Amino acid sequence: MRKKAVMTMxxxxxxxxxxxxxxxxxxxxxxxxGREILSNVIYSQIDLHTLYGxxxxxxxxxxxxxxxxxxxxxxxxxxxxxLDDIDVIAVTYGPGLVGAxxxxxxxxxxxxxxxxxxxxxxxxxxxxxxANYIEYPELEPPFVTLVASGGHSHLALVKDYGxxxxxxxxxxxxxxxxxxxxxxxxxxxxxxGPKIDRAAKEGDPYAIELPRAKVGDSDFDFSFSGLKSxxxxxxxxxxxxxxxxxVNDVAASFQQAVVDVLVSHTMEAIDxxxxxxxAIAGGVASNTALRAAFEEACAARxxxxxxxxxxxxxxxxxxxxxxxxxxxxRGVRHGWxxxxxxxxxxxxxx
Amino acid sequence: MRLxxxxxSGLTASVAVTExxxxxxxxxxxxxxxHSQTLLPMIDEILRMTELDPETLDAVAVSxxxxxxxxxxxxxxxxxxxxxALNIPIIEIPTLLGLACNAFGSDExxxxxxxxxxxxxxxxLYRCMSxxxxxxxxxxxxxxxxQCAIGIGELTAELNGRFSExxxxxxxxDGVPVFREYLDTNLRVSHSxxxxxxxxxxxxxxxxxxxxxxxxxxxxxxxxxxxxxxxLSQAEREKNEGIRQKGAAY
Numbered sequence: 001m002r003k004k005a006v007m008t009m010x011x012x013x014x015x016x017x018x019x020x021x022x023x024x025x026x027x028x029x030x031x032x033x034g035r036e037i038l039s040n041v042i043y044s045q046i047d048l049h050t051l052y053g054x055x056x057x058x059x060x061x062x063x064x065x066x067x068x069x070x071x072x073x074x075x076x077x078x079x080x081x082x083l084d085d086i087d088v089i090a091v092t093y094g095p096g097l098v099g100a101x102x103x104x105x106x107x108x109x110x111x112x113x114x115x116x117x118x119x120x121x122x123x124x125x126x127x128x129x130x131a132n133y134i135e136y137p138e139l140e141p142p143f144v145t146l147v148a149s150g151g152h153s154h155l156a157l158v159k160d161y162g163x164x165x166x167x168x169x170x171x172x173x174x175x176x177x178x179x180x181x182x183x184x185x186x187x188x189x190x191x192x193g194p195k196i197d198r199a200a201k202e203g204d205p206y207a208i209e210l211p212r213a214k215v216g217d218s219d220f221d222f223s224f225s226g227l228k229s230x231x232x233x234x235x236x237x238x239x240x241x242x243x244x245x246x247v248n249d250v251a252a253s254f255q256q257a258v259v260d261v262l263v264s265h266t267m268e269a270i271d272x273x274x275x276x277x278x279a280i281a282g283g284v285a286s287n288t289a290l291r292a293a294f295e296e297a298c299a300a301r302x303x304x305x306x307x308x309x310x311x312x313x314x315x316x317x318x319x320x321x322x323x324x325x326x327x328x329x330r331g332v333r334h335g336w337x338x339x340x341x342x343x344x345x346x347x348x349x350x
Numbered sequence: 351m352r353l354x355x356x357x358x359s360g361l362t363a364s365v366a367v368t369e370x371x372x373x374x375x376x377x378x379x380x381x382x383x384x385h386s387q388t389l390l391p392m393i394d395e396i397l398r399m400t401e402l403d404p405e406t407l408d409a410v411a412v413s414x415x416x417x418x419x420x421x422x423x424x425x426x427x428x429x430x431x432x433x434x435a436l437n438i439p440i441i442e443i444p445t446l447l448g449l450a451c452n453a454f455g456s457d458e459x460x461x462x463x464x465x466x467x468x469x470x471x472x473x474x475l476y477r478c479m480s481x482x483x484x485x486x487x488x489x490x491x492x493x494x495x496x497q498c499a500i501g502i503g504e505l506t507a508e509l510n511g512r513f514s515e516x517x518x519x520x521x522x523x524d525g526v527p528v529f530r531e532y533l534d535t536n537l538r539v540s541h542s543x544x545x546x547x548x549x550x551x552x553x554x555x556x557x558x559x560x561x562x563x564x565x566x567x568x569x570x571x572x573x574x575x576x577x578x579x580x581x582l583s584q585a586e587r588e589k590n591e592g593i594r595q596k597g598a599a600y
Contacts (some may be wrong), residue, residue, distance in 0.1 A: 051589070052585055059585060061419070063429070068430060069572040099419070099420050108427050109390050110432045111431040113432075
């Protein structure tokens with residue numbers, strides 16, 4: 001009885017339990033009023049997948065089902081709450097690996113059903129964008145955002161909470177995917193992002209001439225497969241000529257080419273849409289060269305630059321809880337038939 | 351003892367609510383929709399229809415595997431989420447034993463077969479035994495062959511070798527339509543096939559066994575339950591084969 005009274009008094013506080021299993025991190029978080037992290041638990045499977053040089057979907061799904069309850073339990077206990085204190089259950093339902101997504105979706109639905117809580121399905125990329133709201137309490141739409149990760153490269157205009165205009169996306173490989181493939185080719189291994197970042201610091205970014213691809217009919221779309229092929233061709237021709245590969249130079253030159261394209265497209269969007277704020281997100285947003293390049297480009301234009309700390313750039317559930325908060329306020333509720341949508345498009349959430 | 355049982359190991363989605371020795375409701379759907387879309391709405395429907403609050407459940411039983419990897423995980427994740435939220439235990443039922451429960455009381459040898467692709471079946475052998483002579487209705491499942499994934503040829507050879515012409519085998523499961531012709535041609539032991547109301551996974555059928563397990567304390571927590579696939583992932587298989595081949599080369 002007492003508990004009920006307290007809950008009514010504190011009704012201005014909205015607590016969301018969020019679950020994220022779209023790739024190889026099993027994650028759960030408790031968020032207060034959208035932007036305050038009460039807990040943020042991530043179980044990373046990365047060591048498991050390193051053996052295979054990339055994420056193996058079936059292994060990821062198997063690990064998710066083993067860990068899901070522990071991760072949720074820890075998120076609740078770290079936040080010093082029980083499920084009774086939770087107002088909304090949120091879960092990533094796409095895009096991502098379908099088998100992996102299904103574990104989080106099925107578990108979150110069952111919990112919401114059992115505890116009679118509203119369910120909000122969240123778009124993974126919207127989560128990444130929302131990581132900026134957590135990092136910067138003052139940040140509000142509109143702003144331009146670049147989401148670059150192992151599976152995604154999106155350039156979008158955030159018009160309002162949950163309202164996006166997609167300006168550009170990748171036509172082939174995601175930026176992070178290109179990092180992984182090049183890292184593998186030069187023997188740095190998986191995951192490619194941080195390894196190339198580190199090696200590039202010791203290399204010459206202009207040692208090797210690499211293309212900066214423009215996609216013919218679009219100013220803002222990306223293409224990274226040509227760049228990846230150019231690196232592979234370079235490696236082959238050097239090998240044929242019997243020359244030693246300078247790994248650090250290859251890493252630095254490749255990284256510079258990616259950074260140049262991401263920054264030029266993004267700044268072009270800032271200019272065209274007359275925006276004064278840029279927020280980046282996703283695993284690639286942790287890249288130090290990319291951050292430095294954006295800082296410089298934004299300072300030159302008097303644009304405010306927002307970038308979440310690395311822990312919020314990786315896949316996590318806090319960002320999902322944050323995105324769910326604004327979706328919830330907009331009236332979004334999902335039914336018990338919510339399914340995983342592996343190719344869910346941003347702005348097509350239902 | 352009020353039990354919710356779930357099976358989504360194959361194409362059929364099946365849920366049931368059982369109270370001690372009374373089946374309250376069951377719902378089976380063998381349709382093309384994914385379990386992710388059907389399972390929880392089905393649970394919602396039967397609980398609403400029978401005016402039961404999820405909070406009044408004592409345990410949840412789930413088909414542990416083998417089966418479709420994704421199907422198993424949808425059922426498992428649902429069971430785990432319910433068990434965690436309601437603070438109740440999970441009862442794990444081996445899928446093939448769960449299937450055999452459809453033929454409770456039969457004096458035939460029960461051989462569930464599930465299509466495991468690549469000309470293989472998930473299978474096991476059971477017999478429904480009278481445990482003691484003095485207890486009229488007390489029967490128990492005797493396991494004659496443990497759950498496994500084997501080729502249909504290998505299974506047929508084993509059955510031919512192990513059983514005589516006076517034995518009788520009852521086949522059931524989604525492997526039947528795939529391998530029936532093969533069995534009729536190659537199996538010398540007399541055999542038959544279960545009819546439609548008992549030839550697919552049915553959560554209501556294994557509920558009595560689950561309640562027995564519950565009473566014997568054979569339960570697990572939501573943290574400890576995970577499916578049993580009986581097969582490695584393709585990546586792990588290929589990796590192991592690669593190691594074996596490399597080993598052979600040296």
